[in-house]
Amino acid sequence: MxxxxxxxxxGVPPYLQIVRQVEHAIRLGLLRTxxxxxxVKEVASSLAVNPNxxxxxxxxxxxxxxTSGKVGSGTFxxxxxxxxxxxxxxxxxxxxxxxxxxARAAGLxxxxxxxxxxxxxxxxxxxxxxxxxxxxxxxx
Amino acid sequence: xxxxxxxxxxVSAHRLGRRYGKLWALRDCSLRLGPGSVVALVGPxxxxxxxxxxxxxxxxxxxEGEVRILGETPxxxxxxxxxxxxxxxxxxxxxxxxxxxxxxxxLNTEWDEPMARERFAQLDIPLDRRVGRLSTGxxxxxxxxxALAKRPQLLLLDEPLAALDxxxxxxxxxxxxxxxxxxxVTIVLSSHVITDLxxxxxxLIVLDHGRVQVAGAVDDLLxxxxxxxxxxxxxxxxxxxxxxxxxxxxxxxxxxxxxxxTPHDEAWRAEPVGLEELVVTYLRNPHQAALPGPRGIVKDxxx
Numbered sequence: 101m102x103x104x105x106x107x108x109x110x111g112v113p114p115y116l117q118i119v120r121q122v123e124h125a126i127r128l129g130l131l132r133t134x135x136x137x138x139x140v141k142e143v144a145s146s147l148a149v150n151p152n153x154x155x156x157x158x159x160x161x162x163x164x165x166x167t168s169g170k171v172g173s174g175t176f177x178x179x180x181x182x183x184x185x186x187x188x189x190x191x192x193x194x195x196x197x198x199x200x201x202x203a204r205a206a207g208l209x210x211x212x213x214x215x216x217x218x219x220x221x222x223x224x225x226x227x228x229x230x231x232x233x234x235x236x237x238x239x240x
Numbered sequence: 241x242x243x244x245x246x247x248x249x250x251v252s253a254h255r256l257g258r259r260y261g262k263l264w265a266l267r268d269c270s271l272r273l274g275p276g277s278v279v280a281l282v283g284p285x286x287x288x289x290x291x292x293x294x295x296x297x298x299x300x301x302x303x304e305g306e307v308r309i310l311g312e313t314p315x316x317x318x319x320x321x322x323x324x325x326x327x328x329x330x331x332x333x334x335x336x337x338x339x340x341x342x343x344x345x346x347l348n349t350e351w352d353e354p355m356a357r358e359r360f361a362q363l364d365i366p367l368d369r370r371v372g373r374l375s376t377g378x379x380x381x382x383x384x385x386x387a388l389a390k391r392p393q394l395l396l397l398d399e400p401l402a403a404l405d406x407x408x409x410x411x412x413x414x415x416x417x418x419x420x421x422x423x424x425v426t427i428v429l430s431s432h433v434i435t436d437l438x439x440x441x442x443x444l445i446v447l448d449h450g451r452v453q454v455a456g457a458v459d460d461l462l463x464x465x466x467x468x469x470x471x472x473x474x475x476x477x478x479x480x481x482x483x484x485x486x487x488x489x490x491x492x493x494x495x496x497x498x499x500x501x502t503p504h505d506e507a508w509r510a511e512p513v514g515l516e517e518l519v520v521t522y523l524r525n526p527h528q529a530a531l532p533g534p535r536g537i538v539k540d541x542x543x
Contacts, residue, residue, distance in 0.1 A: 106439070108439075114439060140421055141418060141421035141422065144417040144418065144420065144421040145414045145415070145417050145418035145421065146414065147417075147439075148410055148413035148414045148416075148417050148439065148440065149417060149439045149440065150278055150417065150420065150439065150440050150441065150442050151417065151420050151421040152442050153439070154421075222511075
């Protein structure tokens with residue numbers, strides 16, 4: 101069983117914090133295939149958060165294929181299908197290294213780089229993954 | 241959620257007003273609260289929050305306008321399905337918790353005694369203790385438990401968190417959210433601080449000077465507002481071409497809250513707005529209003 105916590109000051113919407121905590125727990129093996137997530141009522145009352153927030157998180161987990169919800173019986177962890185393959189990760193890592201080398205050469209500090217990445221991330225919001233509209237992503 | 245289409249609104253009010261002498265405590269208040277919603281009623285002290293809640297509870301009559309509670313004009317049967325806890329959780333201090341429960345059982349047609357007992361046990365509230373000797377947090381829990389034991393369809397909580405410390409607030413809201421998750425109850429909580437209610441509400445009503453200034457589903461309100469920061473010398477053209485709710489300029493930079501469409505201009509950087517910032521900006525700009533949201537609460541005619 102997983103216990104959720106919410107960080108009010110993080111700026112991350114509460115529903116997304118719940119989604120990420122489940123993802124994280126799956127990645128670490130704390131949640132495994134067939135495990136049941138706590139009910140919406142349990143989460144809503146333990147976090148003192150609106151039940152719709154929990155429902156939204158659970159719907160998102162369903163949508164991402166991480167869980168399957170069955171009305172009346174609960175929400176269960178699905179067999180994991182790793183979203184990112186090791187080869188893909190390796191490739192991403194290499195291109196990031198190249199970018200960071202370029203940034204260092206240009207004289208950017210660690211703080212500059214973090215700010216740069218955070219800023220660029222905002223241009224392409226997370227929910228648009230898979231449906232990034234390249235024509236509009238450079239608007240800022 | 242599908243019940244929303246079938247069930248009548250928990251509350252629908254049309255041009256509701258209440259006058260005390262020459263002073264209007266509430267004026268031209270029209271709203272509709274969908275069944276099952278959790279509504280934050282916020283506004284500064286004296287904005288009319290308690291007056292509105294007292295009218296919804298059937299404790300005072302409106303001076304003008306109409307209100308329907310659970311689809312009916314207020315009557316005894318409807319009132320038995322509405323639970324109201326006034327500010328500071330008033331209780332008979334000399335009664336024990338058990339005696340208070342007994343009074344609740346005798347005074348209400350619907351009464352879920354097992355639920356009440358279970359809650360008191362969970363919260364470690366001794367039944368033989370006099371209410372006046374309980375902590376403020378425990379007293380708040382007793383009055384909330386009494387309200388929930390009526391199995392209300394409309395639960396009205398006036399400034400429920402005002403006197404509570406952070407731990408008691410958390411425990412109180414845990415109980416309220418547990419009740420919300422059971423469904424079938426519409427909950428209205430008032431506060432002069434939105435941050436107290438940010439996590440728990442799905443709908444928002446901002447009252448100011450007796451008038452509804454903002455009403456809508458929280459997600460819709462957040463989605464249709466944007467914070468823009470950009471060059472101060474372009475603030476005027478922003479105001480001309482967009483709906484600017486409020487703006488402040490420091491040096492060469494202007495920060496503005498905009499409703500609806502934002503400029504397709506690289507000079508303005510757009511960021512999502514937080515609920516507190518939204519509420520405060522409206523309250524600082526009393527001539528602005530955001531009425532009706534498309535779902536849940538809409539300003540419309542009484543059905």
